[in-house]
Amino acid sequence: MNDIRVLLVDDHPVVRAGLRAMLSDFEGITVAAEAADGGAALAELSRLHTLGEPADVVLMDLQMGAGMDGVTATGRIKAGDAGQPAPPVLILTTYDSDADILAAVEAGASGYMLKDAPPEQIRQAVVAAAAGQTALAPEVAARLLGRIRNPEPALSAREIQLLELVATGLGNRAIARQLFISEATVKTHLVHIYGKLGVDNRTAAISVATQRRIIRRF
Amino acid sequence: MNDIRVLLVDDHPVVRAGLRAMLSDFEGITVAAEAADGGAALAELSRLHTLGEPADVVLMDLQMGAGMDGVTATGRIKAGDAGQPAPPVLILTTYDSDADILAAVEAGASGYMLKDAPPEQIRQAVVAAAAGQTALAPEVAARLLGRIRNPEPALSAREIQLLELVATGLGNRAIARQLFISEATVKTHLVHIYGKLGVDNRTAAISVATQRRIIRRF
DNA sequence: GCCACGATCAACCTTTTGGTTGATGCCCGG
DNA sequence: CCGGGCATCAACCAAAAGGTTGATCGTGGC
Known part of the structure; x- marks a missing residue:
């Protein structure tokens, strides 16, 4: 053979x-x-x-x-x-x-x-x-x-877009202006993101999202 | 030989x-x-x-x-x-x-x-x-x-170490405990880091430090 | 048609960060 | 031996971020 x-x-x-x-x-x-x-x-x-x-x-x-x-x-x-x-x-x-x-x-x-x-x-x-x-x-x-036993909630496209801006170091106000939405909305999105990623602040969210390659690395 | x-x-x-x-x-x-x-x-x-x-x-x-x-x-x-x-x-x-x-x-x-x-x-x-x-x-x-020619981003070893913990999403209090220093010291280090990197918040610092490959990320 | 969900916004409050000033001790190089 | 950078800490104030509740408006699915 x-x-x-x-x-x-x-x-x-x-x-x-x-x-x-x-x-x-x-x-x-x-x-x-x-x-x-x-x-x-x-x-x-x-x-x-x-x-x-x-x-x-x-x-x-x-x-x-x-x-x-x-x-x-x-x-x-x-x-x-x-x-x-x-x-x-x-x-x-x-x-x-x-x-x-x-x-x-x-x-x-x-x-x-x-x-x-x-x-x-x-x-x-x-x-x-x-x-x-x-x-x-x-x-x-x-x-x-x-992963099959407990699938993780997926981020929406808007949430990913927001998270990418967060990763560049922008504050909530700057993100709000960039996306033409209010600061309140940014905060609401962030709360949802934190929940889905199991974290409680923006830097941890970036860390997790980067490791899972949800957002692109630089 | x-x-x-x-x-x-x-x-x-x-x-x-x-x-x-x-x-x-x-x-x-x-x-x-x-x-x-x-x-x-x-x-x-x-x-x-x-x-x-x-x-x-x-x-x-x-x-x-x-x-x-x-x-x-x-x-x-x-x-x-x-x-x-x-x-x-x-x-x-x-x-x-x-x-x-x-x-x-x-x-x-x-x-x-x-x-x-x-x-x-x-x-x-x-x-x-x-x-x-x-x-x-x-x-x-x-x-x-x-780095020698451009003395711009001369982060000390301690500052880099701290920045890496920041990048994992830890808060100042958690970082302080991990490094056995006070929260005040963490904040002082951060202010120095922000100054050297030309930013004014932790996420922007991570963004810049990652792009300059001062800290590693995957 | 109704329900779920995503996106949007507001008001309110608590916690965390950021910014400043000032101080101590250490070690290194001129 | 003295200046300067580094690491450490404290107190204080301002700003930003985090957390909660509740609400409106589409859109897409059953």
Whole structure:
């Protein structure tokens, strides 16, 4: 039986070297190519495709220093931008924030592993992905289950817009003027936001919203 | 001439494997041991010491999933907790925030490299550290030089520490308790911070400090 | 049609922050 | 050895933010 052909996508040379070394030690897995960002990953997939030796699995980091990020790249791959059939994409990243997980799954990822996972767990995930199955790190699975059991209230578009202004350091009065509403309304919105995020002041709200990637970071 | 004996300290097996593979490819460098957190690093250093083959350089990550963090471990090593003479500690991490850099340098680190650096740069840094020299990543050096030329945002270490607590959403009272100082002192620090950053409230301070990467956020 | 919910506003009150002034002790560099 | 930056604290006042209640007006769903 042929080896599973893996494409590594990570912007850190150190991490790529580590994965290459780690995966090479396993039977039945070969690193077919590497890419430092999403754009390069698409190009590599196309290249492998035309060579007649397409990748069986893509191991993708989410955070890229520059170039196309992992979520976008995953979406593009699953959309067939790098040739059909699109290989399974296994996310291998450092963080397990709700927003990251959800975004990756929505983009079509078939697994989500953390970089601090033991090698054997990563190997199993690669094998599972190649077989068309999904593989979630235990931490990630627990998080998803917990989220389904008690879903968190979503912020309305207006509330997010307001929160973004709060994050720039504006006071309630300035926010009111900017949105053409009264200061009282700003305060009402804030109370609702605090309730939904489980906090009781604006800085804590920004902290939570940033960590959950509800608002964009700077 | 003997090889430079390196101790790897990183909580990610993948990264350790990558560094091991990368450093092994270089002439004159040997990976003597590995540790997954600061506590294990101290133990490994002691062990190597008693074996009569002490480490020449410690390659240390700052962020550890669990156990002793990199800054604390660096401080302990330089304090001689793992035997004298203390080997040079070269920080190899993902982020280059002012807060991280300052803390590491204060703890006694003799270099600061970023994980996305090209292999050759890392090799040179290891060699330099082993020779008792300091090695800063170009990005880090540029930031430090920029700060010297522009004495504008010269936040003290204490002020940065305080600002980080502010960014988590804590109130002045909570910050005071956490730092074992009075609320009055917290307010005084904040006034100084606002002055240096050119703002007049805590959220604006966080916004500016995050953009200037004085504090880190994710 | 009615109900739920989001967005809007007002009045009122409490708590937290911000701003100022002034003071002490420490350590470093000229 | 003296000035200056840093860290610490206090008291006080003004402003902003937080919390509560209650209200109006659309819109979209059942």
